[in-house]
Amino acid sequence: MRMKTKxxxxxxxxxxxxxxxxxxxxxxxxTGVFAAAGYRQADVQVVADRLGVGKGTVYRYFxxxxxxxxxxxDAGIRALAERVDAAAEGLDDPVEQMKCVILTYLGFFxxxxxxxxLLIIERAEFRDREQATYFVYRERNFERRAAFVKQGIERxxxxxxxxERIINVVGDCLYGTIFTNHFSTRKIPFxxxxxxxxxxxxxxxxxxxxxx
Amino acid sequence: MRMKTKxxxxxxxxxxxxxxxxxxxxxxxxTGVFAAAGYRQADVQVVADRLGVGKGTVYRYFxxxxxxxxxxxDAGIRALAERVDAAAEGLDDPVEQMKCVILTYLGFFxxxxxxxxLLIIERAEFRDREQATYFVYRERNFERRAAFVKQGIERxxxxxxxxERIINVVGDCLYGTIFTNHFSTRKIPFxxxxxxxxxxxxxxxxxxxxxx
Amino acid sequence: MRMKTKxxxxxxxxxxxxxxxxxxxxxxxxTGVFAAAGYRQADVQVVADRLGVGKGTVYRYFxxxxxxxxxxxDAGIRALAERVDAAAEGLDDPVEQMKCVILTYLGFFxxxxxxxxLLIIERAEFRDREQATYFVYRERNFERRAAFVKQGIERxxxxxxxxERIINVVGDCLYGTIFTNHFSTRKIPFxxxxxxxxxxxxxxxxxxxxxx
Amino acid sequence: MRMKTKxxxxxxxxxxxxxxxxxxxxxxxxTGVFAAAGYRQADVQVVADRLGVGKGTVYRYFxxxxxxxxxxxDAGIRALAERVDAAAEGLDDPVEQMKCVILTYLGFFxxxxxxxxLLIIERAEFRDREQATYFVYRERNFERRAAFVKQGIERxxxxxxxxERIINVVGDCLYGTIFTNHFSTRKIPFxxxxxxxxxxxxxxxxxxxxxx
DNA sequence: CATGAATGAGCATTCATTCAT
DNA sequence: GATGAATGAATGCTCATTCAT
Numbered sequence: 109m110r111m112k113t114k115x116x117x118x119x120x121x122x123x124x125x126x127x128x129x130x131x132x133x134x135x136x137x138x139t140g141v142f143a144a145a146g147y148r149q150a151d152v153q154v155v156a157d158r159l160g161v162g163k164g165t166v167y168r169y170f171x172x173x174x175x176x177x178x179x180x181x182d183a184g185i186r187a188l189a190e191r192v193d194a195a196a197e198g199l200d201d202p203v204e205q206m207k208c209v210i211l212t213y214l215g216f217f218x219x220x221x222x223x224x225x226l227l228i229i230e231r232a233e234f235r236d237r238e239q240a241t242y243f244v245y246r247e248r249n250f251e252r253r254a255a256f257v258k259q260g261i262e263r264x265x266x267x268x269x270x271x272e273r274i275i276n277v278v279g280d281c282l283y284g285t286i287f288t289n290h291f292s293t294r295k296i297p298f299x300x301x302x303x304x305x306x307x308x309x310x311x312x313x314x315x316x317x318x319x320x
Numbered sequence: 321m322r323m324k325t326k327x328x329x330x331x332x333x334x335x336x337x338x339x340x341x342x343x344x345x346x347x348x349x350x351t352g353v354f355a356a357a358g359y360r361q362a363d364v365q366v367v368a369d370r371l372g373v374g375k376g377t378v379y380r381y382f383x384x385x386x387x388x389x390x391x392x393x394d395a396g397i398r399a400l401a402e403r404v405d406a407a408a409e410g411l412d413d414p415v416e417q418m419k420c421v422i423l424t425y426l427g428f429f430x431x432x433x434x435x436x437x438l439l440i441i442e443r444a445e446f447r448d449r450e451q452a453t454y455f456v457y458r459e460r461n462f463e464r465r466a467a468f469v470k471q472g473i474e475r476x477x478x479x480x481x482x483x484e485r486i487i488n489v490v491g492d493c494l495y496g497t498i499f500t501n502h503f504s505t506r507k508i509p510f511x512x513x514x515x516x517x518x519x520x521x522x523x524x525x526x527x528x529x530x531x532x
Numbered sequence: 533m534r535m536k537t538k539x540x541x542x543x544x545x546x547x548x549x550x551x552x553x554x555x556x557x558x559x560x561x562x563t564g565v566f567a568a569a570g571y572r573q574a575d576v577q578v579v580a581d582r583l584g585v586g587k588g589t590v591y592r593y594f595x596x597x598x599x600x601x602x603x604x605x606d607a608g609i610r611a612l613a614e615r616v617d618a619a620a621e622g623l624d625d626p627v628e629q630m631k632c633v634i635l636t637y638l639g640f641f642x643x644x645x646x647x648x649x650l651l652i653i654e655r656a657e658f659r660d661r662e663q664a665t666y667f668v669y670r671e672r673n674f675e676r677r678a679a680f681v682k683q684g685i686e687r688x689x690x691x692x693x694x695x696e697r698i699i700n701v702v703g704d705c706l707y708g709t710i711f712t713n714h715f716s717t718r719k720i721p722f723x724x725x726x727x728x729x730x731x732x733x734x735x736x737x738x739x740x741x742x743x744x
Numbered sequence: 745m746r747m748k749t750k751x752x753x754x755x756x757x758x759x760x761x762x763x764x765x766x767x768x769x770x771x772x773x774x775t776g777v778f779a780a781a782g783y784r785q786a787d788v789q790v791v792a793d794r795l796g797v798g799k800g801t802v803y804r805y806f807x808x809x810x811x812x813x814x815x816x817x818d819a820g821i822r823a824l825a826e827r828v829d830a831a832a833e834g835l836d837d838p839v840e841q842m843k844c845v846i847l848t849y850l851g852f853f854x855x856x857x858x859x860x861x862l863l864i865i866e867r868a869e870f871r872d873r874e875q876a877t878y879f880v881y882r883e884r885n886f887e888r889r890a891a892f893v894k895q896g897i898e899r900x901x902x903x904x905x906x907x908e909r910i911i912n913v914v915g916d917c918l919y920g921t922i923f924t925n926h927f928s929t930r931k932i933p934f935x936x937x938x939x940x941x942x943x944x945x946x947x948x949x950x951x952x953x954x955x956x
Numbered sequence: 957c958a959t960g961a962a963t964g965a966g967c968a969t970t971c972a973t974t975c976a977t
Numbered sequence: 978g979a980t981g982a983a984t985g986a987a988t989g990c991t992c993a994t995t996c997a998t
Contacts, residue, residue, distance in 0.1 A: 144447075146444055146445060146447065147444075148360040148445075148992095151991085151992065151993090152992080152993065152994090153960095153992075153993095156959095156960095161958075161959085162958055162959035162960055163959080163960065163993090163994090164957095164958060164959050164960065164994095164995090164996085165957085165958055165959070167993090167994075167995085168957075168958075172993080172994080173992090173993060173994090203526075206525075225447065228440055228443050228444050229444045231440050231444070231499075231503050232358055232359075232440050232441045232443070232444030232445065233358055233360075233444065235356075235358065235437065238505065239504060239505055240503050240504070242503075243500070243503060243504035243505070243506075246504070247504075264527060265526065265527060266525055266526065266527065267523065267524075267525060267526065267527050269519065269520075273516045273519065273520060274520060274525055276500075276506075276508075276516065277493065277516060277517055277520040277521070278520075278525075279496075279500070280493055280496035280497040280499075280500050280517075281489065281492055281493040281496055282496065283496035283499060283500055284491070284492035284493055284494065284495035284496025284497065284499065285492040285496065287443075287492075287495060287496065287499065288455070288488075288491070288492050288495055291443050291452050291454075291455060292451060292452070292455035292458070292459075293450065293451055293455070294488075296488075304485045304488065304489060305489055305492075307481065307485065308481075308485065308486060308489040308490075308521065308524070309489070309520065309521075309524065309525055310524050310525050310526050311479065311524040311526060312479075312520070312521065312522050312523040312524030312525075312526075313418075313478055313479060313486055313490075313521055313522050313524075314415075314477065314478065314479065314522050314523060314524075315476060315477060315478065315479050339982095360967095363966090363967065363968090364967080364968070364969090365967080365968095373983075373984085374983060374984040374985055375968090375969090375984080375985070376969095376970085376971085376982095376983065376984050376985065377982080377983055377984070379968090379969070379970080380982070380983075383969095384968080384969080385967090385968065385969090568871075570868055570869060570871065571868075572784040572869075572971095575970085575971065575972090576971080576972065576973090577971075577972095577981095580980095580981095585979080585980085586979060586980035586981055587972090587973090587980080587981065588973095588974090588975085588978095588979060588980050588981065589978085589979055589980070591972090591973075591974090592978075592979075596972080596973080597971090597972060597973090627950075630949075649871065652864055652867050652868050653868045655864050655868070655923075655927050656782055656783075656861075656864050656865045656867070656868030656869065657782055657784075657868065659780075659782065659861065662929065663928060663929055664927050664928070666927075667924070667927060667928035667929070667930075670928070671928075688951060689950065689951065690949055690950065690951065691947065691948075691949060691950065691951050693943065693944075697940045697943065697944060698944060698949055700924075700930075700932075700940065701917065701940060701941055701944040701945070702944075702949075703920075703924070704917055704920035704921040704923075704924050704941075705913065705916055705917040705920055706920065707920035707923060707924055708915075708916035708917055708918065708919035708920025708921065708923065709916040709920065711867075711916075711919060711920065711923065712879070712912075712915070712916050712919055715867050715876050715878075715879060716875060716876070716879035716882070716883075717874065717875055717879070718912075720912075728909045728912065728913060729913055729916075731905065731909065732905075732909065732910060732913040732914075732945065732948070733913070733944065733945075733948065733949055734948050734949050734950050735903065735948040735950060736903075736944070736945065736946050736947040736948025736949075736950075737842075737902055737903060737910055737914075737945055737946050737948075738839075738901065738902065738903065738946050738947060738948075739900060739901065739902065739903050763961095787987090787988065787989090788988080788989065788990085789988080789989095797962075797963085798962060798963040798964055799963080799964070799989090799990085800961095800962065800963050800964065800990090800991085800992085801961080801962055801963070803989090803990065803991080804961070804962075807990095808989080808990080809988095809989065809990090
């Protein structure tokens with residue numbers, strides 16, 4: 109870790125901050141370009157043009173188009189994770205947490221539709237990868253969510269079924285929802301959509317009391 | 321066996337049946353090639369090679385690579401629709417029907433993983449299309465499903481919520497599930513998966529009796 | 533010349549006439565197709581389609597696309613020659629003959645614009661040929677025209693310059709005229725155009741009496 | 745010699761001059777290749793090979809084969825116009841000017857036979873264009889030529905006929921001449937040819953004094 | 957460091973011609 | 978004879994990546 113507490117000496121400063129800012133700028137533009145054009149169709153030259161820099165400069169920051177793409181996906185997923193974590197933080201009630209996660213998740217993709225495109229593109233172009241970026245994220249959260257579900261079960265709020273089952277179904281439902289939102293003509297405000305999903309997932313389709 | 325009862329004019333007769341068989345053969349191979357390589361990477365020459373025909377022959381049946389791709393997607397979606405319709409036919413009970421649809425749907429994609437790839441590729445490559453093929457299929461079934469849900473509500477089996485809400489959530493859940501199945505390392509037998517989904521969607525996450 | 537005075541014996545008649553008619557039909561269609569599309573772009577299949585026959589049939593009458601093209605050019609040039617010869621026939625006055633030839637020539641190409649295209653296409657595509665078809669035609673007529681010019685000189689009507697000079701300039705002028713007519717936006721009725729050309733070529737640009 | 749008096753920003757500087765030189769080099773080679781092979785048959789790779797550069801480089805300078813072709817035609821026509829204009833400049837006598845234009849025109853095409861091929865190819869391949877490049881050039885010069893002809897008429901040197909008539913016939917005659925020169929086996933030194941054309945066009949075919 | 961000129965592998969598509977029926 | 982299914986050679990164009998300046 110480089111310390112920056114001391115004043116630097118003479119000479120050109122290694123402006124790591126500037127570099128970092130530049131990197132993020134590039135990723136922002138790249139996200140838009142990839143989302144709009146697809147991986148193959150996206151032209152690194154276009155990214156450079158929009159940034160007002162040379163193509164070589166982009167290659168200084170990212171060794172290849174692929175690296176640029178994955179940089180964009182990672183940044184997107186990281187932003188999603190941060191947002192969801194921040195929203196869920198401090199919510200002790202499992203139910204409240206689940207509701208909050210759903211709402212935040214849908215809200216995030218509503219604001220960042222490009223990321224949905226990136227996720228689909230990742231799968232379409234890099235089908236060899238063992239696990240897509242998104243699912244790495246999902247796995248990383250698994251234990252935390254499972255703990256919450258268990259808590260809910262212990263408190264008698266959540267039905268006593270394997271937590272994994274709940275997490276999977278909820279996760280798939282959300283994943284399917286963002287895809288459908290962006291790939292079909294369906295237009296529902298994400299807040300109402302969150303309510304709908306929460307209602308069905310929480311209470312089920314059946315009239316109360318009836319169990320399969 | 322081709323009947324030749326009618327006199328025919330001079331020249332080589334068209335054999336519509338043979339042509340249709342050939343068309344389907346081509347689509348079968350193309351599905352595999354596209355699913356394995358992606359749209360851009362897929363080489364029409366490879367399709368021809370696998371069929372043991374010339375590239376020109378493929379172009380006799382499909383005017384372009386794009387047409388070939390959409391032919392494959394359409395055939396897949398049509399097969400899905402047929403299978404699900406056939407399975408659901410004759411089931412009067414809304415609940416039984418819903419269960420059956422879910423099971424058949426997951427079973428179909430379990431058997432035909434290539435179609436999942438095709439769906440994702442369609443979206444990744446042809447993002448300009450107003451509505452992806454899959455969603456045309458979903459819309460086509462909407463009314464039918466809504467009628468069943470209403471029936472279930474009238475009979476007091478299904479909670480009295482807008483049928484649209486149920487159909488959307490169930491649909492998104494299934495859509496998300498097949499994607500997750502094929503894009504993550506998760507491996508669950510589709511039957512158990514169907515049971516899991518049915519359990520959660522039918523009964524909800526909450527303990528019985530509790531409503532939001 | 534095949535005699536058909538005697539009745540033929542039994543068996544299928546060698547219907548040479550039908551074949552000839554078919555050949556001409558094909559050439560007529562081919563002329564239009566080549567003129568409209570150019571040599572490379574013209575598709576033999578299109579010729580067959582317009583005739584309502586199979587592609588193989590066209591190839592029965594012409595061994596190759598090239599033969600088909602040259603057949604069309606030859607037919608066109610032959611028709612031109614016939615028309616011009618017929619018109620000039622019986623005209624003894626060299627001046628009347630020259631006028632008549634110019635008028636007929638321009639009239640022919642006015643009626644048959646496709647032939648102009650064919651001539652240009654021949655040159656554009658078959659630049660290896662020693663002499664284009666059109667110039668074979670021009671050479672074939674050279675002697676005849678020269679004889680007339682000489683006659684005119686002897687009679688004191690035509691200036692005493694090498695007949696070749698006159699024939700070349702008149703020929704080039706006509707050739708340039710039909711090309712210009714079809715390749716530029718210039719639209720002048722061919723009769724007036726003939727008058728213009730005749731006026732200038734006959735009387736020159738200078739005021740009478742003045743000679744270089 | 746490139747001046748570097750001004751400070752420039754980082755990165756490789758654009759060298760507009762070099763680029764222009766390169767562009768012209770490419771056009772020169774392309775002219776030869778198109779003239780020799782025709783548009784369709786010409787292979788951009790051959791152009792690149794002859795230049796000793798990669799195919800992509802050619803495409804850096806010209807966005808398409810078509811643009812390359814039209815670039816070559818334009819350059820040729822521009823060179824023609826410059827040469828003719830330069831030669832005619834300062835000649836006040838309408839007759840001298842006309843003679844000079846004819847001589848220079850024929851001389852130019854004698855030196856640049858490739859351009860004749862390009863003109864014919866343009867028409868053969870791009871028959872949809874409203875007006876071929878050559879005729880744009882001809883139209884551009886029309887007014888200027890007409891003014892000279894009028895002057896000649898006023899001075900009593902040129903017969904009092906519509907100037908348009910003279911310009912058209914002379915223009916068509918020249919156009920027809922260059923085509924004939926290159927498409928037939930006729931081989932006449934261009935100077936003599938110019939004299940022949942001038943003689944006939946100026947003085948006419950008829951013996952002096954006789955007018956139609 | 958930044959730039960952008962140069963490269964060339966990679967792929968869809970067309971269509972003349974052949975020949976089994 | 979007639980047909981049309983099959984073939985495959987031929988080529989324009991794109992764009993990631995490199996590297997001289």
